[in-house]
Amino acid sequence: MNITMIGSGYVGLVSGACLADSGNNVICADVDKEKIAMLNSGKVPIFEPGLDEVIARNIKEKRISFSMDIDYAVKNSDVIFIAVGTPMSQTGEADLTYVFNAAKMIAKSMNGYKLIVDKSTVPVGTAQKVKEIISKNTKHEFDVASNPEFLKEGSAIEDFAKPDRVVIGVDSKKASQILHDIYEPFLRTFHPLIVMDVRSAEMTTYAANCFLATKISFINEISNLCEKAQADINLVREGIGADKRIGYEFLFPGVGYGGSCFPKDVLALIHTGKSFGYKTKLLEAVDEVNEEQKSVLVNKVLEHFQKENIEGALDGFTFCVWGLSFKPRTDDMRQAPSLVIIDRLIKLGACVQAFDPVAEESAKSILGNYNGKLVYASSQYEACKNADALLLITEWSEFRKISFETLRQTMKGKVIFDGRNIYRPKNVRQEGFVYYGMGTL
């Protein structure tokens, strides 16, 4: 099948590469000149484990190409996926400008029947609007389907190639058959292809992401309560996760969720609720808990050093920060809790020495260097040099096994604030450090 991806970001590139790998001819199109130039010179613009290899293999087999020429891409494809960004607008709802622009561009280039598939996360009713835009701009036949994407950055290739389920929202047999043919190679392990109406499919993406965000805010709330009540969240987690109805997954206390999906999707669903005159009380609380959670680690810092929460309170202090990306195995800094934590530390007067295995460049483009108060170290231990304390923000696996001897030699202070509970409190204390976890004793 000839397929075009409109939008070659995390979703478009991974989906395009995997669809090429299963034998389709794929054009990954984008309006970003630099991105396409990079891809055409053999470089992958994002960090995603395994993506380089899949792309290289399919370039060699001539099954994948990259282009800014949307007109050419549309004319030469039967199926066109829209995988552009749907960022949060200033009022919190999903900004659909890129989706609607893509729809217009597709319509103007159509030269026969096309199946247009919304892969971007979009509110209920968007496919209908896309349909209206396309109808106004073409005389050719077409279908619009919804195909929510559930891949996770950091394991995106695996998630796309072996999905737990594929959801498609369709209103024609033809669209259903085409999508069935496209996804058949990925469903050999009998994971289901769930077919539904378009509006329900659109709602499914938000419901999935908001449920996961709810689990995170729930465990963070219980974790904060554990601290007050002198209980240990690690034990509580063990105790509740054994119940199959609850499970262990996605129940890790931390510094709040971030990334390009959960924060914006929770707010977008709250707005969808409002547009139907329905107040989504639970989701509002999920967002509120998450926003507050990003302050917890710095509050612990202030408490430990017995400082007030006022400008200049941390003047003269240097903190080492391990991990910048919103989660391990990605360079994505969108809505990363580290942004809030570093900003607050510096506003309180401190200097920050940060290290991330891959996200340094994307962090620099957002955070800069705060007039020299933020420096990026070339290794995790260099970031610790003369630091008063270490703050672990993203649980990259290289931070799990550490040399306390090196830390003792390089750090000025002996304090660790573990924002992800990756260390055993007892071990850290035995090594002579003061340890603070999230909701632990």
Ligand SMILES: NC(=O)c1ccc[n+]([C@@H]2O[C@H](COP(=O)([O-])OP(=O)(O)OC[C@H]3O[C@@H](n4cnc5c(N)ncnc54)[C@H](O)[C@@H]3O)[C@@H](O)[C@H]2O)c1
């Ligand atoms: N990143 C994830 O983990 C993830 C997972 C599931 C779903 N989603 C959803 O998928 C969508 C895309 O997310 P992403 O993270 O890949 O975004 P992204 O910002 O990484 O990529 C979007 C790309 O679309 C391009 N673009 C914008 N307008 C265009 C146009 N008219 N024509 C061609 N290209 C255009 C941009 O230049 C950019 O490269 C969003 O709706 C997101 O919510 C993301």
